[in-house]
Amino acid sequence: MNDPDRLRLEEPTPDVRAIITDIEGTTSDIAFVHDVLFPYAREYLPEFVRARADDPEVAALVEDVRNEADATDVDLDRVIDILGQWMDEDRKSTPLKALQGMVWQQGYTDGDFTGHVYDDAVASMQAWADDRRALYVYSSGSVTAQRLLFTYSDHGDLTDLFSGYFDTRIGPKKKIRSYKAIAAELGEPPSSLLFLSDVGDELDAAAEAGLQTCWVARDEDTQEKARMNERHPVVASFEDIELI
Numbered sequence: 001m002n003d004p005d006r007l008r009l010e011e012p013t014p015d016v017r018a019i020i021t022d023i024e025g026t027t028s029d030i031a032f033v034h035d036v037l038f039p040y041a042r043e044y045l046p047e048f049v050r051a052r053a054d055d056p057e058v059a060a061l062v063e064d065v066r067n068e069a070d071a072t073d074v075d076l077d078r079v080i081d082i083l084g085q086w087m088d089e090d091r092k093s094t095p096l097k098a099l100q101g102m103v104w105q106q107g108y109t110d111g112d113f114t115g116h117v118y119d120d121a122v123a124s125m126q127a128w129a130d131d132r133r134a135l136y137v138y139s140s141g142s143v144t145a146q147r148l149l150f151t152y153s154d155h156g157d158l159t160d161l162f163s164g165y166f167d168t169r170i171g172p173k174k175k176i177r178s179y180k181a182i183a184a185e186l187g188e189p190p191s192s193l194l195f196l197s198d199v200g201d202e203l204d205a206a207a208e209a210g211l212q213t214c215w216v217a218r219d220e221d222t223q224e225k226a227r228m229n230e231r232h233p234v235v236a237s238f239e240d241i242e243l244i
C-alpha cells in the first residue's frame with residue numbers, strides 16, 4: 001500500500017473504529033435509486049397505502065404525513081397526493097421513506113430488481129469487516145429500505161457486514177446534531193468515526209460534529225465540486241480509502 005496517489009486517512013487522535021456509510025451515490029449508484037426504486041414506489045405506493053390503510057403501522061405513518069404537511073383534517077386521497085408531490089420533490093420525509101421501504105419489499109421479494117452495490121464498496125466493506133472495523137449505514141432511506149437493499153443486493157446478502165443502521169429518525173443528514181446523536185448511540189468519540197458520503201452538506205455537518213469524513217465522488221463533475229470544497233479527503237471509489 002505504498003502508492004503515493006492512494007488516499008490515507010490519518011487519524012486526528014484515535015484510529016477509525018467504525019465507518020458509517022451513506023447509500024445513494026456512495027455504496028450504490030444514484031441511477032439505481034432514481035431510475036428503479038423511486039419509479040417503483042411512485043407506481044405502487046398509492047395502491048399500497050389504500051390497501052393497507054387499516055394496518056396500524058401504515059395508519060400511524062399516514063397520520064405522520066398529515067402532521068408533517070400541517071394538514072390534519074385531509075382524507076386518504078389527499079394524503080396520497082401529498083406523498084406523490086413529496087416523491088416528485090425527493091423530499092427526505094421520514095414517513096414517506098418508511099412507506100417507500102414497505103413498498104420496495106414487494107419489488108425485491110418478487111425479484112423485480114436487486115439492490116445495486118458497487119464492486120469496490122463490497123470489497124472494501126468486506127476487508128474492513130475482516131479487520132474488525134464496525135460498519136454502519138446512515139441513509140435517508142428507512143432502515144427497512146436499507147436492510148432490503150443489502151439483503152437482496154447484486155452481490156447476494158451483505159447484511160452480515162453491518163453492525164447497525166441509522167435513518168432520519170435519528171435526525172436529518174445535513175444537521176450536526178444527527179452525527180452527534182449517532183456517536184452517542186455508538187458510545188464512541190466522534191473523532192474515531194469515519195463518515196462516507198457523496199453530498200458535501202452531509203460531510204460538512206459530520207465534520208462539524210467531529211467525525212472524520214471522506215467524500216466519495218464517483219464522477220468527474222462531483223470530483224471537481226468535491227475538490228473545490230477542500231474540507232474533506234476525496235476519493236473516486238472505496239478502493240482509494242486506506243484506513244490506518
Ligand SMILES: CSCCC(=O)C(=O)COP(=O)(O)O
Nearest residue numbers: 022023024139140141145146
Ligand atoms: C435505502 S435505499 C433508498 C435511498 C433513498 O430513499 C434515499 O432517499 C437516498 O438517501 P441517501 O441518504 O442514501 O442518499
Ligand SMILES: [Mg+2]
Nearest residue numbers: 022024025198
Ligand atoms: Mg448520498
